[in-house]
Amino acid sequence: MEILETIGFDLGHGETAVAKAIVESIEPPEMLEVNNKKIQVTALGWHPDLGYLVGEQALIQAGVTQLKITFKQKPNNDPTYRETIRTFLETYFRLLKDNKQIKGGDSDYFYVGCPSGWSLSDREEYQKLLKEAGIPLLNVVPESRAAFMQAKEAGKLEYDKLKSSVLIVDIGSSTTDFTLVKSLHEIPIDFGSNSLGASLIDKAIFARTLAKHEQKDLLERVFAEYPHHQARCELACRKAKEDYFSNEQLFSNPQSFARGFESINEQIYFIPQVNKLIMEEILNQPLSELGNKSWMQCFRESVIEAKEKLAQKAIVPRIVLMTGGASRMKFTRQICEEIFPEPDTQVRPDPEPERCIALGLARVGRWDLRAAAFKQELNKLLDSDKIKDIIKKHIPELVELLTQPLSFGLIENAIKPGLKDWQSNKVRTLADLEIALKKRAEQWLKSDRAKLLIDNQCVSWFNSKIQPDLALETDPICRKFQIPRSSLRFEEGIDPDVVNPDLSIGDAILAETVAFIVNVVIGGGTLASIFLLIITGHFTWPIALVYGASAIAAGMELNRKGVKDAIKTNMDIPSWLRSSFLNDSKIENICEKINPDLEMTLKEQLTANQAAFDELIVKVGQSLQKALNAKAEEAIILIQ
Template sequence: MTNNKSMEILETVGFDLGHGETAVAKAIVESIEPPQMLEVNNKKNQITALGWHPKLGYLVGEQALIQAGVTRLEISFKEKPKNDAKYRETLSTFVATYYRLLKESKQIEGGETTYFYVGCPSGWSVSDRTEYQKLLQSAGIDLLNVVPESRAAFMQAKEAGKLEYEKLLSSVLIVDIGSSTTDFTLVKSLQEIPIDFGSNILGASLIDKAIFERTLAKHEQKQLLEKVFAEYPHHQARCELACRKTKEDYFSNEQLYSDAQSFARGFESINEQIYFIPQVNKLIMEEILHQPLAALARKSWMQAFREAVKEAKEQLDKQGIVPKILLMTGGASRMKFTHQICQEIFPEPETFVRPDPEPERCIALGLARVGRWDLRATAFKQEVNKLVESNKLEELISRHIPELIELLTQPLANGLIENAVRPGIKDWQKNKIKTLADLETSMKNRAEDWLQGNIAQLIINNQCISWFNKKIQPDLAAETDPICRKFQIPRSSLRFEDSIDPAFVNPELRIGDAILAETVGLIVNVIIGGGTLASIITLVLTGHFTWPIALVYGASAIAAGMELNRKGVQDAIKANVDVPGWLRSSFLNDRKIDEMCERIQPELEQVFQEQLTANQEAFDKLIAKVEQGLETALSTKVQEAIILIQ
C-alpha cells in the first residue's frame, strides 16, 4: 500500500462475520484509544442472518428473523469460498447490507477513508483467503483485507492488557471455539501458525442441532412439523436459532439450571396452534454433550473436543513447545467445561488458560486493532527505512572516529610498554639478549603476540563499547526518539541502551560481536601491518636507548671518522655493540628503565594517533561495517518495536 493511501485512511473497521454471529468494531488510525463496537439495529452483536422482505428489501440479523412477511431467510452461511452462485450472492449481499447500514447511521465514513478488516479461520489457505477477499470486495468495499481471526484474538488480548511483553514473545496457543469449527493456532514470536486437524467440523452449532433433534423427536406434532420444515426452510432456521439461544442461556447461567426442575427455554411459534419450545437443564445438557454424533464420526462433542485439545498438545510436544498462555475465544468458549478440559491437558503453572471475558466481541475489536496496527506498523517501518537510507548513519559514525582513535591510543601505548618494551629491555639488562638487533626482534615479536592476545583485544573491545555507548548511542537516539514519539511507543524500543556488549543485548542483535571483531582485527592489522609497530620500536631504540650507549662507548665502538649522526650510529651500534653483561645493570638500572618508559609513553601515543589517523582506508572500512551493523540491528529492533505499536 502506498504511503499517501495510508495517510487518507482515518479508520479501520473490524468485521467479524461469523457462522453464528456477526459483530463490527472501529478504530481511529491516528489514536491509540481502544476500538469501539458499532451497532446495527441497535445491537452490538447480531445473529448472522439475511432475510428478504418484498416491501423492505434485505434485512440482517434479528430483523430478518422477527419481521413479519420475510419470505426468504438464510442463516449460518459463512464457509470457505466455493463456486456456488447462491452462496456467493448471500455472502456479498449480507456484507453490502451491513456496509450500507453502518454508513447510513453515520458510524463509519466509508469510501477511501475506511479500511475493512474481515476475519477468517486460521486454517484457511492463502488462496481461500484471496478468493474470500475478492468475493467480499464485490460487495462494493474496495479497501478490504482478510486476516486470520487468531491474529485478531491475539492482538485484542495483547492490547487489552491481558498479555505481558515477555509472554508475547514466547508462544501463545489460541483456541477459537466457533459455531462451525474449533480452530487451534500457535502464535510464536508474533507469527501465527495454524495447527491443522484435517476435517475440522467441531463447531458449537452441532449442540444446537442436537437440541433441535431432541425437541423435534419429543414433539407431539412431529410429523406435521417435519412437513412444514421441508416446505418452508425458514421455519426450521428459526427453530434452530431458538435452540441456539436456549444453549447460550444455559451456558451463561449454568448454576441456575443444575436443579432438575429449572430449564433454559427457547420459544418459536410456527402459527397460532403450533409452538416449538426447546428446553435444557444440567441433566439434559450432560446427555447431549456425551451422545455420539454422526457428524463427529460417532464421537460425542465432549470427547471430540478433548481429543482435539490432546492432539494440539501432542503436536506442540513434538516441537518441544509449551505455550505460556492458552487464549480461549469464540462465542462457544463461554461453555465452562471447555476451560476445564483445556486446563487439564495444559496444566498450570507451565500454561495459563485465559478465557476471553467477551468472546463475542473479541474478534471484531481485535480485527479493528490489527487493521490500525498494520497501517501504523507500515508507516513506522517506512520512517526507520528513511533514516537507514539517508546517509545520516554514516555521517554520525565518521564524526566520532577521531574520538575512537583517542580512546584507543592511551591504553594501547601503555599495554605495549608494559608487555613488549619493558620486558625486552629487562631481558637485555639481564644479558638474556646479546645485541640491540636481537632486542629489536624480541620487542617486535612480543608486541605482535600481545596485540593478538586476549588482553589487547579486550582493551580494544571495551574501548569500542564505551565509544559506541557514549558517542554513537546518544546521536542515534536523537534520530530515533522522534520516530518513537510519533508512533507513541517507548523511546527505548529503538535504542541500544543496554550497550552493545552482546552479553546484555538480545542475542539476535549481534551488532556487538560483528562490529567488535571487525574493529579489533582492523586495528591490530593497522598496528602490525601498517608499519606502526616498526616506527614505535625504532622510536624506543633510537631515541631512548642507542643514544646513551653511543655517548658512553662513543669513539671506541665506532670507526673513526664516522659522522655522529643518529641513524649511522644506531645501525652500527645495533649490529656490533654487545655491552658487557656486568656493565648492563649499572648502565640501565630499574629506576632508569622506569623513567625511560614514562618518557616514551606520550611519544608512543602520538605515533599511534598519527598512524591510525593516517590510515583512512581502514577506517572507511570500519565506518561501513559499523553502519551495516547498525542497520541490521535497527531492523531487528524494528521487528521487536512493532509489537508495541497500538
C-alpha cells in the same frame, strides 16, 4: 484518498459484529450498531415489501418468507452460498452507511476475519467474493491474528509474553482453530478436516428436542416445506445452550432448565430445554460429523494433538489464549488447563469473546497502516547518509579514547617484559630485542585482554557519542507513532551481553573495530615507530658511550647512524653487566619517557589511515542499520 478509519467486520457462523478504529488515534475501537444492537445473529431474511433484512430483524419481522442462518463456510462455487454471503455483507454495509456510522468510501478500510485454518488461496477467493458486495477497500485476515492483537492492545498480554509463544484456541460456531503466535508471527496448526464447531451442539439439542416432540411428524413436514421455521428453531436451541453455559450452576438441579422458545403457530411450539444431565449427555454422545466421536472427546483430542505438535518443535506456549463465543463453555477451559498446566502455561479466556474478533480486526487494520508508515519513516533514515555522517563525525573521539589505553597496554605487556628479557640475557642483541618486542606486541594486540580493552573503549564511545546523536534522529519517529523512545534506542549500549543478543550489534561493531585497530597498529608501521623510540631514542646511545672506544679501536669507522646500527646488530653485552646497565628503575624510566611519544605515534598512525577508517565507517553503519531494523521489528508490536 487518505484512509481515516479501519472497520473490523467479524462475519461469524453464528454471530456478526462490527467495530471501527480511527487510524491516527490510539483510542480503543468502538463497536458499531445495526438495528440498535452491537452483536447480531448471522441471519439473512427476505421480506416481500422490506427487502433484505439482517440479524434480529430478519428473525422477528412478520412476513419474512426466506431465512438463512449459519452460512459462513470456505468459499466454493455454489451460487446460493455466494449470493447469500454477498447479499448479507452488502446489506450490512448499506445499513452502516445509512445510519452514518461509517463514511463508506475510500477513507474506510474493511478488515474481515476468517478461520486461521483456511489456506491462502481460500482467503484470496473469500476476499474476491466479499469485494463483490461493493466495498472499495477490503482485506481478509485470520481471526487468530485479531484475537492476538485485541489481547495485546487491551493489556492482557505483557511485552515478554508478546515475544514468546502464545497458543490461540478459537472455538467458533463452525470450527475450532489452533494458532501458534511465535515471535509475533502466526503459525496455524493444521488438523486437516476441521468441523469441530459449537453449532454441532445446537444441532444435537435440536435433534433431541424434535425426537421428543409430541408433534414430531408434523414439525418435520413444516420444516421441509418452510425451512425458515427450522432455522428459527435451531436458533432457539442455540439460545438454550448459551443460557445454560452462562450460568451452569443454576441448572445443575434436575428440575431447572435453560430454555429456548419458538412459535410455529398458535398451536405448535418448539421449546428446547437443557440442564446439566441433558448437556452432559449431548456433549458425550457420538456425532456423525465428528467421525462418531463426541464433541467433548473430539475437543480434548484436538487440544492434545496441538500440544504434541508443538512439543515436536520443542515449544511450550507461555499463554493459551481462548476466544470465540463457545470459549464461554466452562469445560473447554478446564480441558485446556488440564493439558497445558501451570506454571509453564497460563490459560486465559477472553472476557468478551463475542466482541473480541471485531475489535481485534479493527486494531489489526489500524496497526497494518501505521506499521507500514513507521517502516517507511525508518527506511528514509536508513537510506540517507545520516548514520554514516554521525559515525564519521565522532571518529576523532574514538582515536582519543583508544590511544592512551593502547599505549599503556603495549608498554606493560610488550615493551617492559621485552626489556626485562634483554636485562636477564634472554635476548642477545638489540636486533633480537626488536624482533622479540614486535612479537610480544602482536601477541598482546591479538589477545582477549587487548580485545576487551578496545571493546570497552568502543562501548564508551558508542554510548557517549554515537547513541545521543542517533537518538536525535530516531526519537521523532517514536514520538510520531506514540511508542517509547527506547524502542529505537540502544539504551544499554552495544554490549551484546546487556542488550538483546538477537540484535548482535555489539558483536558486529566491536568485532569490526577490534580487527581494524589491530591491523592498523600491526600493519601500519606503528610497531616500527615504537622500536625506533625505544632502541634509538632511549637505549642505544648510552650503550655507545660505554662501548664506543672499543668499537673505534676495532677499526669501525662509523658515522652516528652506523654506530647505532652496528651496536644494534652486533653488540652482545655480557650478562653480568646488563642488570647494572639496565636495572628495573631504568626500565621504568624508559617506559615513562616514551609513553607520551608512543601515544602521539599511535594517534598519528590511526589518524593517517583515513581510507581504512572510511571502510570502518561503512561497516559500523551497516551494523547499526541492521540492528535498527531488528529493533524496529520488535518495536512494531508496540504500535497501536
